[in-house]
Amino acid sequence: MKKNIAIVMGGFSSEVNISLTSGNVVYKHLNKEKYNPFRVHILKDKWVALDDDANEYVIDKNDFSFTFKNAKINFDCVFNAIHGNPGENGELLAYFNLIGLKHTSAPYYQMALTFNKRDTLSVVKKYGIKTAISTYLNKGDVIDVDKIIEQVSLPCFVKPNNAGSSYGISKVHTKQEMLPAIENAYKEDSEILIESFLDGTEVSVGVIEYQNEIKVLPITEIVSENDFFDYEAKYEGKSQEITPARISEEEKNRVELVAKKVYKVLNMSGFSRSEYIFVDGEPYFLEMNTVPGLTEESILPQQAKVAGITLSQLFENAIESALK
Structure with missing residues (x-):
């Protein structure tokens, strides 16, 4: 019997439209002969x-079901395509945990931890992972x-602590630019992270x-036309994303080991x-993104393609892993 799959998308943050695009790509590529997405x-x-x-059908939040053609539809699994709040920060996943519904993301605590840039850095530093020098501010400090x-x-860089897609990030070159950059970051979050520039x-x-x-996928080199890998560079073609990256074999091996270690540590x-x-x-x-972009042009699908993994295979693997 086909499994009913909810592809959740949208969310409450500035990333809502990006999430809707990702979710629709998952819907397009998911095997309809195997699943009812x-x-x-x-x-x-x-x-x-x-x-x-x-046509829209209201979700019953008691059990995350809905009524379709006079029949109640319950889901076997949720494919999480929500960037930002509440899909990437663990809130929605905690709800799924409470009602016993399986999903494709990490457990809610891991999602909350990795969405918080400051907390993630504090954990990985303890395991000898190199990071930029950083300091923090909370609104009102x-x-x-x-x-x-x-x-x-x-x-240096000024970033919202809990946000994605480069919303609210500024690169600060002068003392005079610092306060406007801080105010810009506070538009996205009440906590901010300030990091040294790594050249x-x-x-x-x-x-x-x-x-x-x-599995570590083929590595992508980011070459931004802008001052850094900002929103324009990510989503409006102002960057080159080169897979596999033009790095030495030694560098490739080093970053693969570190990336796998970070995945396990977290x-x-x-x-x-x-x-x-x-x-x-x-x-x-x-930083780590736990709900990365999933469009055909997004980085992780590009990497999967170079590894010989189709989008259908990528998405089906996520669902089957969750169901197990």
């Missing part, structure tokens, strides 16, 4: 399932610009569970894509 929009004002004609610059130097080759490394093994499962910068041949960890 339903697109489910999780939005601030509604939770609804959609049929092929885009006294801002001492001179002290911040003394800690991280210039240029080197940036790579993106996908690590997934595939056929019951932890007790991850399911999808992940992390960013690293090589400084003097050593990979420095930046």
Whole structure:
């Protein structure tokens, strides 16, 4: 019997439209002979399932079911395609855990941990993973610009602590740019992270569970036309994403070992894509994305393609791993 699969998409953050695109790609490529996939929009004002004609059916939050053609539809598994809140920060997954519904992401605590950039860095540093020098601010804290610059130097990056897709990130070159950058980051989150600039080759490394093994996908080199890998570079073609990356075999082996170690240290499962910068041949960890973009043009699907894995195989593996 076919399994009923909810592909959840949307969310409550600035990434809602990116998530809808990812979710629709999953729906397009999922094997319809094996699964009954339903697109489910999780939005601030509604939770609804959609049929092929885009008719909406209200989700019953008691058990995450809905009524379709006079029949109650229960799901066997949820494919999580929500970037940001509440899919990537663990909130929705905690709800699924409470009602006993399986899903394609890591457990809710791991998702919450990795969505919080500051907490993730504090864990990986304990295991000898190299990172940028960083300092933190919470909204309402006294801002001492001179002290911040003394800690991280210039240029530096100012980031929202809990946000994705480069929303709210600024590269600060001068003292005068610091306060506007902080205010920009506070538009996305009440906690911010300020990191030193690392000058080197940036790579993106996908690590997934595939056929019951932890697999490091071919590495992607990021070459941004802008000052850094910002929203325009990620989504509006202002970058080159070169897979496999133009790095030495030694660098490749080093970052693969570090990426697999980070995946294990954080007790991850399911999808992940992390960013690293090589400084003097050593990979420095930046952050981890646990619901990476899943369009045909996104980095992790590009990496899977080079590895000989189709989108259908990638998505089916995630569901079968969750069901087991």
